Amino acid sequence: MAYQTTRRLNFGDCDPSGIAYFPSYLNILVGVYEEFFETLGFPWPQLVTERKLGLPTVTLDLAFKSPGFHGDQMQFTLKVMRIGNSSADLAHEVRAGDRLLWTAKQRLVLTSHETHKAQAWPDDMRAALTQHLENDDANDPAA
Numbered sequence: 001m002a003y004q005t006t007r008r009l010n011f012g013d014c015d016p017s018g019i020a021y022f023p024s025y026l027n028i029l030v031g032v033y034e035e036f037f038e039t040l041g042f043p044w045p046q047l048v049t050e051r052k053l054g055l056p057t058v059t060l061d062l063a064f065k066s067p068g069f070h071g072d073q074m075q076f077t078l079k080v081m082r083i084g085n086s087s088a089d090l091a092h093e094v095r096a097g098d099r100l101l102w103t104a105k106q107r108l109v110l111t112s113h114e115t116h117k118a119q120a121w122p123d124d125m126r127a128a129l130t131q132h133l134e135n136d137d138a139n140d141p142a143a
Helices: 022-039 044-049 121-129
Strands: 003-008 057-064 073-083 087-096 100-107
Touching: 003 121, 022 044, 022 057, 022 073, 022 087, 022 121, 073 121
Parallel strands: none
Antiparallel strands: 003 073, 057 100, 073 087, 087 100
């Protein structure tokens, strides 16, 4: 089950010509998947301060398809494609109306803020992520 949300491409996200400045996309993307985890019941402030967990990105593959412009309403679609022992693979698609702006494949790894090492998903987080898993045979505990 895909997660969807909308973000406006603001003036500060664009270069002087009004076209999206690509590093801004990454900042916006972090907000999208932070919001996704909050909808699962895991707000990042609680993960960081109480559970001492982090979700760094270890791989990110972006493909830019068409430019985004100041004022565009960007529709983000986030899909959980795979859940490993300590990682999760996400797929992102970003559109402005009927224009595909960019796509991304991302791997997050759950880490301990105390050891700074990968950590297995706690049962509650794994169960919540599994509810959004796109394909059943992708649940591979080997990663």
